[in-house]
Amino acid sequence: MQLIHIHPSDNVAVALADLPQGTTVTVDGIEVTAAEAITRGHKIALQDIAAGEPIVKYGNTIALATKDIKKGTWVHTHNVHTGLSEGGEYVYDHKVYDLPNPAPRTFMGYRRKDGRAAIRNELWIVPIVGCVNGIAKQLVEKNQHLVQGSVEGIYTFAHPFGCSQLGDDLAQTKKLLTALVRHPNAGGVLCLGLGCENLTLPMFKEALGDYDPERVKILICQDVEDEIEAGSALLKELADYAGQFKREEIPASELVIGMKCGGSDGLSGITANPTVGRFSDRLIALGGSTVLTEVPEMFGAENILFSRCLNQEVFDKAVGMVNDFKQYFVSHGQVVYENPSPGNKAGGITTLEDKSCGCVQKGGSAQIVDVLRYAEPVTKKGLNVLSGPGNDLVSATDLTAAGAHMILFTTGRGTPFGAPAPTVKISTNSALYNKKKSWIDFNAGTVADGTETLDEAGDRLLDFVMEIASGKLTNAEKHGCREISIFKDGVVL
Numbered sequence: 001m002q003l004i005h006i007h008p009s010d011n012v013a014v015a016l017a018d019l020p021q022g023t024t025v026t027v028d029g030i031e032v033t034a035a036e037a038i039t040r041g042h043k044i045a046l047q048d049i050a051a052g053e054p055i056v057k058y059g060n061t062i063a064l065a066t067k068d069i070k071k072g073t074w075v076h077t078h079n080v081h082t083g084l085s086e087g088g089e090y091v092y093d094h095k096v097y098d099l100p101n102p103a104p105r106t107f108m109g110y111r112r113k114d115g116r117a118a119i120r121n122e123l124w125i126v127p128i129v130g131c132v133n134g135i136a137k138q139l140v141e142k143n144q145h146l147v148q149g150s151v152e153g154i155y156t157f158a159h160p161f162g163c164s165q166l167g168d169d170l171a172q173t174k175k176l177l178t179a180l181v182r183h184p185n186a187g188g189v190l191c192l193g194l195g196c197e198n199l200t201l202p203m204f205k206e207a208l209g210d211y212d213p214e215r216v217k218i219l220i221c222q223d224v225e226d227e228i229e230a231g232s233a234l235l236k237e238l239a240d241y242a243g244q245f246k247r248e249e250i251p252a253s254e255l256v257i258g259m260k261c262g263g264s265d266g267l268s269g270i271t272a273n274p275t276v277g278r279f280s281d282r283l284i285a286l287g288g289s290t291v292l293t294e295v296p297e298m299f300g301a302e303n304i305l306f307s308r309c310l311n312q313e314v315f316d317k318a319v320g321m322v323n324d325f326k327q328y329f330v331s332h333g334q335v336v337y338e339n340p341s342p343g344n345k346a347g348g349i350t351t352l353e354d355k356s357c358g359c360v361q362k363g364g365s366a367q368i369v370d371v372l373r374y375a376e377p378v379t380k381k382g383l384n385v386l387s388g389p390g391n392d393l394v395s396a397t398d399l400t401a402a403g404a405h406m407i408l409f410t411t412g413r414g415t416p417f418g419a420p421a422p423t424v425k426i427s428t429n430s431a432l433y434n435k436k437k438s439w440i441d442f443n444a445g446t447v448a449d450g451t452e453t454l455d456e457a458g459d460r461l462l463d464f465v466m467e468i469a470s471g472k473l474t475n476a477e478k479h480g481c482r483e484i485s486i487f488k489d490g491v492v493l
Helices: 130-142 165-183 201-208 228-242 272-285 302-306 313-333 341-345 354-362 392-401 430-435 454-469
Strands: 012-015 025-027 028-031 044-045 052-056 060-065 105-113 122-127 155-158 188-191 217-219 248-253 256-261 289-294 367-371 381-387 407-409 423-427
Touching: 012 052, 012 256, 012 381, 012 392, 044 302, 052 430, 060 289, 105 454, 122 130, 122 165, 122 228, 130 155, 130 188, 130 228, 165 188, 165 201, 188 201, 201 217, 217 228, 256 272, 256 354, 272 354, 272 381, 272 407, 272 423, 272 454, 289 354, 302 354, 313 367, 354 407, 392 407, 407 454, 423 454
Parallel strands: 122 155, 122 188, 188 217, 256 289, 256 407, 289 381, 367 381, 407 423
Antiparallel strands: 012 044, 025 028, 052 060, 105 248
16 A cells, blocks of 8 residues: 545545655545655645645645645645644534443552552652752662662652742642652652752642652752762662562553654554554543643644543633643744644644644544643543643653653654653654664554554554553663653743
C-alpha cells in the first residue's frame, strides 16, 4: 500500500512510502499520478482544489489552499495556510461510541500501604530547590549499593527552581514537586532542601499534606554538618522500608497511563496515535484510566474531543481549559497557530489543524470523564484530559505528576528522553524503529507496512504495556534517561 485515504470526504491522501514523480497509484477507486516527488508522510491532492478551498484530511478541514492545486500535486506549506484564529465557539454535541470487550487482564505490580498500585519500586530524591541538585546527584552515586532485592533503583530529578520565583510560578513548582513525592512508583522518597529557599519547608509540607514518615524523609542541608552522611542514612531507612514490597498480581483496571506525542510526522495520526487510541479504549474497557495532554496540540481538533465529554460539566471544563491556553498565547503576544515545528513540517505535517487532528487520535473513542489542571491527580476511571503545553519534557513531567504509572510516547522522528515514569517510545514508521532500536520500544509502522491492522496493533500494545507494568524496562530506563521540566510563566528574581 503506497497511499492511504483516511476519510471518504478527504481530498488528499498520505504517502505511506516515497512516491517518485510519475508514479500512478489507485486508492479507494481514485487513480492519481504524482506530478512531483511525494515524500513518505506527505500529502498528495486527489482532485483539483481551487485557491481558498479547504484541504480535508481526517474528515476535517486542516488548511485552506493559497493557490490552485492540481490533482497529483504535493500539498504542503508552500500552497496552503492555516485557518485557525484565537477565537472559536464550541457547542456540546454529545456522541457516544462503543468500546471493545477485551478479556480481563492483570499485571505484576506493587501494592502500596495506602492501597494504590505501582509498577516500579524505586527510591526518588526530589530536590526542593535547584541549589541542591549536585548533592542529590552525589547521594544517588554513593548509594547504589541499596539497589537490591525489590528496590529497583535510586533516581533524582534535577531542576533549576524552588527559589527566586514568585506567585503562580512558585505555586506551580510546589505543586509539581509534591505531586512527584506522592507518586506510587516511588517506594521511598527523600525530599532534599537547602534551607533558605523561597519554597520554604513549612510551605512544602503544607502542600504535601499528610504523608507516611516511613516512606517520605526530609533533609535540609544547611541544618546538618555532613549532608552526604545524613542523606545516606535516610536513604538506608527508605531502602529498608521499600524493600518490604514485592510484586503481586494486580488487575489492569488499576493502571493509569499517560499519552503524548513528540517529533511527530505525517504518519503519526495514521499509525502510532490511533494505535495508542485503540489501546486506550481497551484499557478503559478493562476499568483503567488514560490521560491525554498537550492542549495547544488540540487547537483545531477540539470538537473531535469535546463531543465525547461525559456531560455538560465536563464539556464546560474542557472549553475553559482550551480558552485559558489560547489566552496564555495571546497574553504573550503570540498567535495560537505558531506550530507545527520544523521537524513536524519535514515529516509531512502542514498546519496546526493537521497536527492536532492526528494528535487527538491518541484519545481513542471513549468518553472524557474529567478535565484536570496542571499536575492535578487522576481520580476518575476512564479518559482524562490534563492541562499542559505541548513541550515534550514539560508535558511528560505533568503526566507523571498526575499519577501516570507509565507514558506512551509516539514519535515519527525519534527522541531519547524519558520522564520519571517509564516512557515507552512508539514509532510511527518501521524505518525509525529499525534505525533507532536503542530509543524505540514498540513499532506501529507495521500499520503503514500493511502487516497489521490498527486493532491488531492496539492488542499488541496492550500486551506490551502489561509487560512494562510487570517490570520489563523501557529503553529510556535502560539508558538512564529520566528528567523533569517544570512549567513556568513569570519572572525569575
